[in-house]
Amino acid sequence: xxxxxxxxxxxxxxxxxxxxxxxxxxxxxxxxxxxxxxxxxxxxxxxxxxxxxxxxxxxxxxxxxxxxxxxxxxxxxxxxxxxxxxxxxxxxxxxxxxxxxxxxxxxxxxxxxxxxxxxxxxxxxxxxxxxxxxxxxxxxxxxxxxxxxxxxxxxxxxxxxxxxxxxxxxxxxxxxxxxxxxxxxxxxxxxxxxxxxxxxxxxxxxxxxxxxxxxxxxxxxxxxxxxxxxxxxxxxxxxxxxxxxxxxxxxxxxxxxx
Amino acid sequence: xxxxxxxxxxxxxxxxxxxxxxxxxxxxxxxxxxxxxxxxxxxxxxxxxxxxxxxxxxxxxxxxxxxxxxxxxxxxxxxxxxxxxxxxxxxxxxxxxxxxxxxxxxxxxxxxxxxxxxxxxxxxxxxxxxxxxxxxxxxxxxxxx
Numbered sequence: 001x002x003x004x005x006x007x008x009x010x011x012x013x014x015x016x017x018x019x020x021x022x023x024x025x026x027x028x029x030x031x032x033x034x035x036x037x038x039x040x041x042x043x044x045x046x047x048x049x050x051x052x053x054x055x056x057x058x059x060x061x062x063x064x065x066x067x068x069x070x071x072x073x074x075x076x077x078x079x080x081x082x083x084x085x086x087x088x089x090x091x092x093x094x095x096x097x098x099x100x101x102x103x104x105x106x107x108x109x110x111x112x113x114x115x116x117x118x119x120x121x122x123x124x125x126x127x128x129x130x131x132x133x134x135x136x137x138x139x140x141x142x143x144x145x146x147x148x149x150x151x152x153x154x155x156x157x158x159x160x161x162x163x164x165x166x167x168x169x170x171x172x173x174x175x176x177x178x179x180x181x182x183x184x185x186x187x188x189x190x191x192x193x194x195x196x197x198x199x200x201x202x203x204x205x206x207x208x209x210x211x212x213x214x215x216x217x218x219x220x221x222x223x224x225x226x227x228x229x230x231x232x233x234x235x236x237x238x239x240x241x242x243x244x245x246x247x248x249x250x251x252x253x254x255x256x257x258x
Numbered sequence: 259x260x261x262x263x264x265x266x267x268x269x270x271x272x273x274x275x276x277x278x279x280x281x282x283x284x285x286x287x288x289x290x291x292x293x294x295x296x297x298x299x300x301x302x303x304x305x306x307x308x309x310x311x312x313x314x315x316x317x318x319x320x321x322x323x324x325x326x327x328x329x330x331x332x333x334x335x336x337x338x339x340x341x342x343x344x345x346x347x348x349x350x351x352x353x354x355x356x357x358x359x360x361x362x363x364x365x366x367x368x369x370x371x372x373x374x375x376x377x378x379x380x381x382x383x384x385x386x387x388x389x390x391x392x393x394x395x396x397x398x399x400x401x402x403x
Contacts, residue, residue, distance in 0.1 A: 037344040038326040137346055141325040171348040176367075202353075212353040220350055224322050230356045238358030239297055243308040247301025250268040250308070257269075 004075040019066035020048050023079055030079050031088065031108045032067060033179050034131035039140050041067040044132050047091055047108070051081040063087060085112065093117050095129055102127040102180040122153055127182040130155060134174035134183060142223070143167050146174065146195065157183075164197035170213040204234035261336065263395050264379060266309055270389035273298045273307035277381035277390055284380040285370065293363035295372040296381050296390075309390060311381075312359035312372035314338055320371065323354035329371075337374040345369050 002013050006026055013022040018041055023030060034044040043065040052069070053061040053076045063084065066077075078084065092109040096117040099105050109115070130148065134157055138145050145168035149158050159165035170192050175183040185194035190210050192199040201210035202217055211217075217231040233241070278294040285292035296311040318338050321329040328344035329351060331337075340351075340360075347369055351360040360371045372379075374392075382392040 036346075037341065038328065038346050137326070141346075141348070171350070173346040173348040176347040212349055216348075216350065217353065220323050220354060224325075224354075226319055226323055226354050227356075230319060231353055233358075235352055235355065235358035235361060238356060239310045240299055240358075242357045243297075243299035243310050244302045246266075246268055246308045246310075247303055247306050250301060250306060251303045254269050254306075 002071045002073050004071055004073070004077060006077045007079055013071045015071075017071050019050065019052075019064075019069045019071055019075075019077065022071060023048075023050070023066055023077070028079050030066070031092075031111070033104065033108075033129060034133060035067045036133055036137070036177060038177070039133065039136040042132055042136060043068040044130065045091070045095075047088055049084060049087055049091075051078040051084050052076065088112055089114055093119060098122045098125045099127050099129050099180065100125060102129065102182075104180050105129060124153075127180040128157060129180055130157070131179060132157075133177045133179065137173050137177045141171065141173060143169060143171075143219075145169075159195045159197075165195050168195055168197055169215040169219050170194055170197070170199035171216050202231055204237050205232050206237045206240075207234060209234045209236070260394050260396055262377070262392060263336075263397075264311070264314075264374060264382070265391045265393060265395070266311065267389050267391075268301055268306060268308040270387045271298060271307040271309055272387055272389075274386065276384045276386060277309055280380040280384035284375060287363075287366045287368070290365070292366060292368075293361055293370055295359070295361065295370060309381075310357070310359070311390075312338070313357060314372070314374070319354045319356055320351035320360045323350040325350060332373070335374045335377040337372065337377075339373050340369060340371050342368060 002015055003010060006023060011022060011026060020035060030048055032048040034042050046065050048066045049063050050066045051061055051063055055074055089112050092112055092114050095105045096109050097119040100121060135147050145165040146157055146159050148155060150156055172185060175185050190201045190203055192201055192213060199213040201213055203210055211234050220226050221228045275298055277296045281294040281296050282291040296309055298307045298309045301308040314337050321338055326344055326346055328341045329338050332339045352362050363370050379392050382390045
């Protein structure tokens, strides 16, 4: 266990834990967009920056991204120091220049009193805040289908060569994790389209309801050792089958009692 | 070894769906009722209902299918717990569960499954006929092959 001070309060944390997790556990509200439990911390948005100092560094302090900074014994953390607030304001101002229409950015900026950007708006700005969550979750799941391409204004998240990504299985994790809902997909009947690639969804044998893509089911049975027949029916059909089986057993039990 | 287990006895179930209500309200999200994790379904015979609920499998397909390790065994309750903050909603577990007990709550866009209410299932409390109960039972060790 490590003891540190956050906003004047003594708190305990596990060794090796990141500062942001400890701060969130204290119910202290600091903005963060690129952090998710499913992936490793990355420090892309830098909104979770806090001010730290230590009794061992008299007169010194530094600004660190709390999602990437492991706790230390005796650390003194300030999550809302005036300089930190100024820093977050600038970051949100810059984010507004790139993604003026993203609801998440607007809300966070408004909380810090920034309603419009003081910079020149990016001419072809969009809702992507380049947090990299989609790329990281795709890598974490083992597909590596998309990545960040280009630099500066032109930086974007895209599949290789802007063609339908061969490694994508259409699991939609990237679209689901996107904090600004920028990644678009379409589900129409048994067809799914994402990143320009078309997928066929498995239809339940009984009800015809779509479940997951054929490619995803193949991946799961191959790498995760799940029998292929599990994917042939949807959850409702599975439940009905379980009810029917348990029903038969209960019927015998009932007949025996009578 | 004695452990607490969730016991389902379909013969006593009347299909009143009180368990569904209890589950929905216990797992409410921001004050709105959540999707029920338990389903009383037609057992295929006259007056026979089967409350279908997660069996907390020993070798669970949901946990095997999860590519971000969001489903883990809770050592205290023995339930397979799903960490909502870790879940990326890829629906792998929903498709993989052979009993259909990993569910997608489309209202709140969450994947949900039975967590035994942290060791005290609400549905068992509300079941008027004792078809559902949570009680200590003797577990006999299977002979090692």
